[in-house]
Amino acid sequence: MDNRLFDRAALSKAETKLLRDGRIANAVVTRVTIDGARWTVKDFAARPWYVRWTVAPVLLRHELSILKRLSGVDGIAARAFRIDRNAIAVEYMEGDSMGQVPRERITPEFLRAFEALLDAVHARGVVHLDARGTGNVMIRPDGTPGLIDFQASLTTGWMPGCLRRLLEDIDRSGALKKWAAYRPDEMGEERVRELERINRLRRFWVFRGYFGLKKNHAAKRR
Incomplete structure (x- = not known):
């Protein structure tokens, strides 16, 4: 830094x-x-x-x-x-959050690039844990994804493999959820099955608000 x-x-x-x-x-x-x-x-x-x-x-x-x-x-x-x-x-990351742009800007190419960005974050031993919404996912001026606000993030190198995979799955469900919301016809059966699997696991995740699950009250976004 x-x-x-x-x-x-x-x-x-x-x-x-x-x-x-x-x-x-x-x-x-x-x-x-x-x-x-x-x-x-x-x-x-x-x-x-x-x-x-x-x-x-x-x-x-x-x-x-x-x-x-x-x-x-x-x-x-x-x-x-x-x-x-x-x-x-x-x-400051230039661009717009996903929630601020027309739906047609959320292309399959963008969503695949967002999946790749999450994979790159995980490869560094980090989980974001607040990427299921649209406020922290950016569309940069060149059309590529960005990710902001790492206050809720955790490092994973010290974790047991089962916990690390669960947290990475919560991150990935953020991308899969966006496929389902913006490009369901192009999502493919494999992503549908993966989202269903992760959503079943999320029932056992006890934390709320940060760490990937929605708060019970509305939060003010960026």
């Missing part, structure tokens, strides 16, 4: 757009422009002291470590750094 490219003083003067305010234990997410470059900033500075001194450092350090592990994977932000104790900056 990059050395610090700007500090809190530069951040305070930057052109800023709020992307997500979040809940009390989540970062405020903004898009900032500094020296012509656009960054996604995750900042806990406005949160209560007990969040800033407990949850925040863990979450920020975790996400930076995941992005470092994924360095060089096409479709993942290439640059990220720690601004200070309370904030990180991640290279």
